[in-house]
């Protein structure tokens with residue numbers, strides 16, 4: 303690709319109304335007007351994107367169209383003072399991927415108000431694991447809090463729990479201490495939902511009352527409903543006095559047939575959630591919380607990856623309600639040449655670390671950062687109070703990498719140390735390194751994954767372009 307031409311996922315409609323979609327090449331001149339040109343690193347797949355990719359008239363209104371309601375990337379050029387080249391940013395909602403070309407492209411241009419600086423505490427990829435789903439779930443939780451629904455009030459029910467918004471809502475609520483009952487139609491998702499913090503799992507049939515009774519036994523203190531239809535009316539009819547139901551979705555239907563009794567006899571609130579057009583200050587505040595106190599545990603384990611060529615299959619799956627968690631769409635990937643980066647991926651029952659850096663010293667340091675960001679949710683809360691020095695011998699870089707991570711993991715298990723800063727120098731005979739950190743403080747540090755051992759299985763360390771790539775599998 304040159305700077306002028308770029309790849310995108312283009313949806314077209316012919317004269318007969320037939321819609322088709324696939325990878326196409328476009329030029330920067332084809333992009334819509336806007337103050338900020340963004341080089342897209344990642345996007346994500348939401349239910350709405352699947353509708354746009356199929357040319358659904360309620361979502362994609364102008365053809366040809368590029369879907370993608372989410373994007374995270376780096377500012378390539380800006381016509382306004384507020385944003386400069388190199389800024390790491392994300393954008394969700396507004397008309398992105400709907401009336402306007404969205405994130406399924408290597409470049410896109412957006413109005414300046416639509417982008418949010420990547421908050422401290424999130425990588426570009428993590429911001430897209432969250433994406434519109436995380437942001438919407440955040441708005442739902444915010445609505446419950448604003449209606450004084452607190453963990454002491456009782457159970458919160460989340461519907462469509464294994465989907466994108468549902469998964470995020472379960473994880474955020476559980477992290478905030480709420481008792482969560484997760485409703486799912488997928489028997490295979492029970493373990494996954496328990497891992498996110500759901501205390502009870504219910505089948506859809508348990509919240510799909512067809513009796514026609516205006517009110518049912520009060521079961522819930524509140525709800526996050528992502529599916530609508532009769533399930534939403536059942537939940538509204540079975541929420542307790544002064545409860546609140548945050549409604550955001552319609553995968554089960556867009557109808558709402560019920561009486562007003564729950565509202566006038568139980569003081570029930572129905573909070574409508576609109577993640578696309580919310581006020582900008584609230585948008586910044588919700589992202590700040592998602593990157594900090596609300597950042598879901600096991601974020602990486604909610605995500606699967608695809609790229610532009612894998613989209614058609616994932617779109618079919620999400621339309622069939624078959625996706626568990628979130629799909630991150632890798633477009634340009636993490637920008638190179640700026641700083642080392644890592645990502646964490648599921649590997650059967652284990653965890654994988656994928657690390658990229660310009661040089662080997664940076665790769666080893668970043669691998670350690672990757673491992674500790676899998677161990678502790680809020681690595682930013684680990685302070686470099688103590689320094690540990692290490693020397694290791696070995697002439698194979700891949701084995702040295704495993705040993706280096708193994709030593710640090712041993713210090714975590716045996717000495718209860720968490721590390722946040724690393725300096726590594728590879729020598730002819732091995733490496734010398736320092737790691738800085740502090741003892742685990744359970745009041746401040748949120749341990750996410752109890753990593754057991756760094757394995758040789760799937761160990762990879764190789765050149766990639768001008769830089770280096772490593773993959774390490776860790777037992778959990």
Ligand SMILES: NC(=O)c1ccc[n+]([C@@H]2O[C@H](COP(=O)([O-])OP(=O)(O)OC[C@H]3O[C@@H](n4cnc5c(N)ncnc54)[C@H](OP(=O)(O)O)[C@@H]3O)[C@@H](O)[C@H]2O)c1
Nearest residue numbers: 349462463464465466467486487551552553554576577623
């Ligand atoms: N208001 C807003 O601003 C906003 C923002 C984002 C999304 N949304 C809406 O929220 C909904 C969820 O979005 P998403 O991206 O999370 O989609 P998703 O990942 O596809 O999740 C939807 C989940 O709903 C459940 N489901 C699917 N078909 C169902 C049916 N017929 N009856 C009952 N449950 C069904 C499934 O979960 P289980 O198998 O676990 O039951 C599915 O995984 C969509 O309607 C979307 O348009 C709205």
